[in-house]
Amino acid sequence: MDKDRLDPWGTSAVKDYERLQSEFGIGPAAPLLSRFKKPSPHLSRGIDFGQRDLGRILDAVDNNKPYAVMSGIKPTGDFHLGTKMTADDMVYFQSLSRKATVYYAVADVEAYADNGLSFEQTSKIATRNVADILALGLDPERAVVYLQSEELKVMRLGTVFSKGVTNNMLKAIYGERQIGLYMAALYQAGDILMPQLPELGGPKPVLVPVGADQDPHIRLARDLAARYDDEYGFIPPSAVYHRLMLSLGGSDKMSKRSESSLLTLDDTTKDAARKISTAFTGGRDTVEEQRRLGGRANICPVYDLYRFHFARDDEHVKRVYHECTEGIRLCGECKQEATGLVKAFLEDHHRRRDSLMGEAKELLAKSRKYLSSSGK
Amino acid sequence: MDKDRLDPWGTSAVKDYERLQSEFGIGPAAPLLSRFKKPSPHLSRGIDFGQRDLGRILDAVDNNKPYAVMSGIKPTGDFHLGTKMTADDMVYFQSLSRKATVYYAVADVEAYADNGLSFEQTSKIATRNVADILALGLDPERAVVYLQSEELKVMRLGTVFSKGVTNNMLKAIYGERQIGLYMAALYQAGDILMPQLPELGGPKPVLVPVGADQDPHIRLARDLAARYDDEYGFIPPSAVYHRLMLSLGGSDKMSKRSESSLLTLDDTTKDAARKISTAFTGGRDTVEEQRRLGGRANICPVYDLYRFHFARDDEHVKRVYHECTEGIRLCGECKQEATGLVKAFLEDHHRRRDSLMGEAKELLAKSRKYLSSSGK
Numbered sequence: 001m002d003k004d005r006l007d008p009w010g011t012s013a014v015k016d017y018e019r020l021q022s023e024f025g026i027g028p029a030a031p032l033l034s035r036f037k038k039p040s041p042h043l044s045r046g047i048d049f050g051q052r053d054l055g056r057i058l059d060a061v062d063n064n065k066p067y068a069v070m071s072g073i074k075p076t077g078d079f080h081l082g083t084k085m086t087a088d089d090m091v092y093f094q095s096l097s098r099k100a101t102v103y104y105a106v107a108d109v110e111a112y113a114d115n116g117l118s119f120e121q122t123s124k125i126a127t128r129n130v131a132d133i134l135a136l137g138l139d140p141e142r143a144v145v146y147l148q149s150e151e152l153k154v155m156r157l158g159t160v161f162s163k164g165v166t167n168n169m170l171k172a173i174y175g176e177r178q179i180g181l182y183m184a185a186l187y188q189a190g191d192i193l194m195p196q197l198p199e200l201g202g203p204k205p206v207l208v209p210v211g212a213d214q215d216p217h218i219r220l221a222r223d224l225a226a227r228y229d230d231e232y233g234f235i236p237p238s239a240v241y242h243r244l245m246l247s248l249g250g251s252d253k254m255s256k257r258s259e260s261s262l263l264t265l266d267d268t269t270k271d272a273a274r275k276i277s278t279a280f281t282g283g284r285d286t287v288e289e290q291r292r293l294g295g296r297a298n299i300c301p302v303y304d305l306y307r308f309h310f311a312r313d314d315e316h317v318k319r320v321y322h323e324c325t326e327g328i329r330l331c332g333e334c335k336q337e338a339t340g341l342v343k344a345f346l347e348d349h350h351r352r353r354d355s356l357m358g359e360a361k362e363l364l365a366k367s368r369k370y371l372s373s374s375g376k
Numbered sequence: 377m378d379k380d381r382l383d384p385w386g387t388s389a390v391k392d393y394e395r396l397q398s399e400f401g402i403g404p405a406a407p408l409l410s411r412f413k414k415p416s417p418h419l420s421r422g423i424d425f426g427q428r429d430l431g432r433i434l435d436a437v438d439n440n441k442p443y444a445v446m447s448g449i450k451p452t453g454d455f456h457l458g459t460k461m462t463a464d465d466m467v468y469f470q471s472l473s474r475k476a477t478v479y480y481a482v483a484d485v486e487a488y489a490d491n492g493l494s495f496e497q498t499s500k501i502a503t504r505n506v507a508d509i510l511a512l513g514l515d516p517e518r519a520v521v522y523l524q525s526e527e528l529k530v531m532r533l534g535t536v537f538s539k540g541v542t543n544n545m546l547k548a549i550y551g552e553r554q555i556g557l558y559m560a561a562l563y564q565a566g567d568i569l570m571p572q573l574p575e576l577g578g579p580k581p582v583l584v585p586v587g588a589d590q591d592p593h594i595r596l597a598r599d600l601a602a603r604y605d606d607e608y609g610f611i612p613p614s615a616v617y618h619r620l621m622l623s624l625g626g627s628d629k630m631s632k633r634s635e636s637s638l639l640t641l642d643d644t645t646k647d648a649a650r651k652i653s654t655a656f657t658g659g660r661d662t663v664e665e666q667r668r669l670g671g672r673a674n675i676c677p678v679y680d681l682y683r684f685h686f687a688r689d690d691e692h693v694k695r696v697y698h699e700c701t702e703g704i705r706l707c708g709e710c711k712q713e714a715t716g717l718v719k720a721f722l723e724d725h726h727r728r729r730d731s732l733m734g735e736a737k738e739l740l741a742k743s744r745k746y747l748s749s750s751g752k
Contacts, residue, residue, distance in 0.1 A: 109528075113535040149532070152485075152525050159489040163556035170555060179546060179558055180539035186555075 017049050017212065017243065024215055026050040026241060032058065040092040042242060044314055045307055048089065048209075050241035052218065056205045057238050061097045067205040068195035069093045070237070072105030072188070075125040076115045078266035079132045081309060082211065085242050089209030091137040093240075102143040104133065105191040109148045110184055119149060128353070130360035132265055135352040140363045146371055147364075148187070153197060153371070157190035158183075161224050169223060173216050185220055192221040192237050193228075199374040206237045211244050245308050246301040250280025263305075265353070269343040276302065276339050282324070283331035295324040295331065302331070302338055310341040393425050393588065393619065400591055402426040402617055408434065416468040418618055420690055421683055424465065424585075426617035428594065432581045433614050437473045443581040444571035445469045446613070448481030448564070451501040452491045454642035455508045457685060458587065461618050465585030467513040469616075478519040479582075480509065481567040485524045486560055495525060504729070506736035508641055511728040516735060520743045524563070527747060529573060533566035534559075537600050545599060549592050561596055568597040568613050569604075575750040582613040587620050621684050622677040626656025639681075641729075645719040652678065652715050658700070659707035671700040671707065678707070678714055686717040 020026045029051045033039055035058045042048040060067040071090050073083060094100045106129070108122040117125075130145055148154065162183070170182050196203045208218060218239045225234035247261035263272055282300030284290040297303040303324060311317040320337075323329035396402045405427045409415055411434045418424040436443040447466050449459060470476045482505070484498040493501075506521055524530065538559070546558050572579045584594060594615045601610035623637035639648055658676030660666040673679040679700060687693040696713075699705035 109532055109535045112532055113539045149528050155525065155531060156485055156488055159485045159556075159559070162559045163489045163554070165555060167552075167555055176543075178539070179541060179543055179555065179562075180535075182555055183535070183538045183559055183562075186559075 020212060020215065020241070021050060024219070026052060026215060026239075027054075029054065029240065040089070041311075041314065042085070042089060042092070042308075045317060046243075047085070047308060048240050048242050050212065051239060052222070053205075053236060053238035054207070054240055056235070057093065057207045060099070060205050064097065064099055065204075066099045066101070066201060067097070067207065068101050068103055069207045069209070070103045070105075070192055070195060071209060072107055072191055073129055074107040074111050074114070075122040075129055076111050076117060077125065078264040079129060080262040080264040081245060081305075082262070084132075084136065084265060085245070085308060086209050086211070087133050087136050087138075089240060089242065091133070093207055093209065094139060094142060095137070098142075100142060101195070102138060103191075103195050104130070104143065104145045105151075105154070106130075106145065106147045107184075107187075110187075113180070123147075127357065127360050127364065128266075130363055131353045131356045132349075134356040134359055134363070135349055140359060140366075143363060144367045144370060145363055146367055148191075150368060151194075151371060153194050153199075154187060154190040157193060157197075158187040160228070161186045161189055164227055165224065170220075173220050173223075185217060188217050189221040189224050192217070193225060193232070193234055196232065196234050203233045203235050205235055208237055208239045210239055210241060212241045213244065215239070215241065245304045246299070248275055248279040248301050250299070250301060263342065265346070265349055267346065269346050272342045272346060273339050276305070276335050276342065279335070281331045281335070287330060290330060291327040294327040295329075295334075297321050297324045300324070302335055305338045305342065310338065310345060312341075396588060396591065396617070397426060400595070402428060402591060402615075403430075405430065405616065412472075416465070417687075417690065418461070418465060418468070418684075421693060422619075423461070423684060424616050424618050426588065427615060428598070429581075429612060429614035430583070430616055432611070433469065433583045436475065436581050440473065440475055441580075442475045442477070442577060443473070443583065444477050444479055445583045445585070446479045446481075446568055446571060447585060448483055448567055449505055450483045450487050450490070451498040451505055452487050452493060453501065454640040455505060456638040456640040457621060457681075458638070460508075460512065460641060461621070461684060462585050462587070463509050463512050463514075465616060465618065466509070469583055469585065470515060470518060471513070474518075476518060477571070478514060479567075479571050480506070480519065480521045481524060481527075481530070482506075482521065483524045483560075483563075486563075489556070499523075503733065503736050503740065504642075506739055507729045507732045508725075510732040510735055510739070511725055516739045516742075519739060520746060521739055522743055522747055523740075524567075526744060527570075529570050529575075529747070530563060530566040533569060533573075534563040536604070537562045537565055540603055541600065546596075549596050549599075561593060564593050565597040565600050568593070569601060569608070569610055572608065572610050579609045579611050581611055584613055584615045586615055586617060588617045589620065591615070591617065621680045622675070624651055624655040624677050626675070626677060639718065641722070641725055643722065645722050648718050648722060649715045652681070652711050652718065655711070657707040657711070663706060666706060667703040670703040671705075671710075673697050673700045676700070678711055681714045681718065686714065686721060688717075 021028060027050060029043060029048050032051065032054055033043060036043060057067055069090050071086050090102055094102050106126045108119055108126065111117045111122045126147065134140060165186065174181065174185065192206065192208055194200065195206050210218065218237065222236045225236045228234055249261045263275055279301055281302050282296030284293055303320065306320045307317050311320065324334065397404060403426060405419060405424050408427065408430055409419060412419060433443055445466050447462050466478055470478045482502045484495055484502065487493045487498045488495065502523065510516060541562065550557065550561065568582065568584055570576065571582050586594060598612045601612045604610055625637050639651055655677055657678050658672030660669055679696065682696045683693050687696065700710065
């Protein structure tokens with residue numbers, strides 16, 4: 001496909017974040033940092049590097065106005081560290097105001113169509129995925145979690161959009177793609193714009209935290225918001241963009257498509273230790289060389305584990321970076337420390353998640369009731 | 377669009393039925409007539425002129441095996457005479473065997489997307505549409521009526537198909553169309569193939585009675601049946617094709633898109649009389665000329681009223697044709713007789729339909745229960 005287009009379905013890493021900003025109009029996040037009382041680790045560490053209309057969300061926070069935070073998951077397997085990044089953003093932006101509501105879409109129909117998973121299978125996976133987010137800090141009191149197969153509002157919007165969108169508009173955003181991908185994109189736009197429907201409180205700012213490669217979906221949703229403004233009064237959705245982690249194999253982004261490339265929140269501590277021990281690093285060929293030249297943290301997935309997820313705080317990230325690039329720490333000891341942090345996280349997370357399975361089921365049932373009582 | 381392609385969404389009449397047979401592989405219905413104990417008026421009058429794999433349905437009848445008859449409606453207004461033709465076929469083919477089940481899809485999501493009708497509006501229209509079919513003779517004991525917005529099996533199939541179909545396949549069948557039309561077509565293929573899902577009894581012959589212009593949808597469903605045969609064991613759906621009525625204006629087919637062109641089952645007898653009195657006919661410029669040359673029944677929508685719907689029997693149709701083309705009957709008296717027949721039908725139909733509204737609601741509720749208990 002066209003190299004000038006971002007590919008949200010591919011697995012190639014998007015490293016050229018400057019190009020994203022200049023060519024696609026994604027704004028830098030840094031200038032807005034001063035507006036946060038306590039920026040999240042993703043913000044302070046430059047992981048959330050870009051945004052569109054993030055100021056609109058901050059205005060809503062400042063003025064105590066309602067807004068929504070929207071994301072989704074295809075329930076084909078367990079949470080991996082890429083999914084966790086979006087979830088962390090969701091939890092953080094929910095925490096900024098009592099007026100924030102999280103909408104979380106579980107794309108079970110897509111999981112069936114793409115991966116052949118039955119609704120029974122995806123239902124189990126979905127419940128555990130919801131327990132994962134709860135364990136990561138989601139407040140269930142202000143969250144609506146829904147299954148694609150049960151939420152007719154999204155189907156309705158997707159069908160409306162399919163009639164109003166032009167093929168050229170889709171081609172300009174996604175390139176010439178197979179119709180199934182276009183259809184999935186239109187339903188995703190439905191997911192993103194649903195929180196603004198009259199029966200869910202009407203137009204409001206909506207923030208979508210996404211990986212940098214998902215910008216085409218944001219552009220489509222924003223185009224459609226403008227196109228259907230007269231009818232629905234949509235406010236163009238806002239987005240915050242995070243960088244993509246390096247895969248443990250050292251290339252591409254971490255993806256469900258390559259089993260060995262990812263740590264999942266379902267890994268046993270033993271699995272995780274094994275994956276880290278065999279991971280690619282930015283180390284040099286010999287100890288001598290590494291002492292002399294330093295490691296290359298910028299291409300190291302083990303460094304990414306610290307920076308994106310497991311460092312205790314920003315100082316810790318800086319220290320690891322410094323020690324690596326100055327040749328003070330070697331890869332073995334670095335992996336050992338990372339393994340310890342990941343193990344501690346997983347043990348804690350598994351305990352919390354298991355205790356939250358009941359609450360996850362309750363949240364799904366409560367959401368179903370809420371959405372069905374708010375009209376079809 | 378390409379003139380060599382049929383256009384199921386257009387309003388231009390398809391008169392060249394021979395071409396349909398030679399180019400698109402629709403078989404003639406006539407050679408199968410001897411297999412019917414009592415052919416329907418549509419069959420005996422050559423209105424149902426074509427078929428695909430109709431023999432498979434007749435085999436099922438002969439061998440007392442289950443089969444389905446599938447059709448649908450977009451609930452945007454009342455039954456018109458074109459809709460009635462499909463309904464008559466549905467009722468007839470259901471009546472051939474105790475093992476026949478009718479599936480009837482109400483495309484309420486499309487009605488919302490295309491016509492802006494709320495689900496509340498379409499729900500009322502749908503109930504009356506169902507009462508219309510019951511009044512036309514549908515046996516509710518062997519019928520399943522479902523709303524697109526409530527039937528997830530169709531959504532699931534449509535999504536699966538969207539991933540497996542190629543753009544070239546869609547373009548070959550429909551030409552280069554707007555994506556919303558492709559999407560609607562894929563969901564229609566879902567409607568047609570749903571009765572063969574394991575939870576609904578598995579693979580079985582399915583007959584779709586359609587207007588001649590709807591063949592592209594049949595070809596798509598048959599292509600998809602072959603493409604997903606390994607996974608679902610689909611039997612390619614059968615179809616029976618009816619000719620299109622002339623519009624009362626004298627051109628194009630009768631269509632919901634042109635108010636004055638159609639008689640509906642909701643017309644008052646007064647409305648109907650007015651529409652017939654102002655209808656185009658195949659009459660000549662002067663009485664003298666008509667006595668001498670005869671009328672042109674083959675281009676006359678009033679003759680179509682007799683032939684397609686309101687003549688008492690086949691002999692009656694032949695007599696009207698003979699008297700017209702021989703110059704024995706003039707348009708005034710012919711319209712008067714037709715008006716009388718239409719009035720008598722409408723009075724009877726309205727009375728029956730009104731008394732069946734409760735049964736229509738029951739059928740919808742029963743179907744919902746049946747489909748939801750048969751897995752998602």
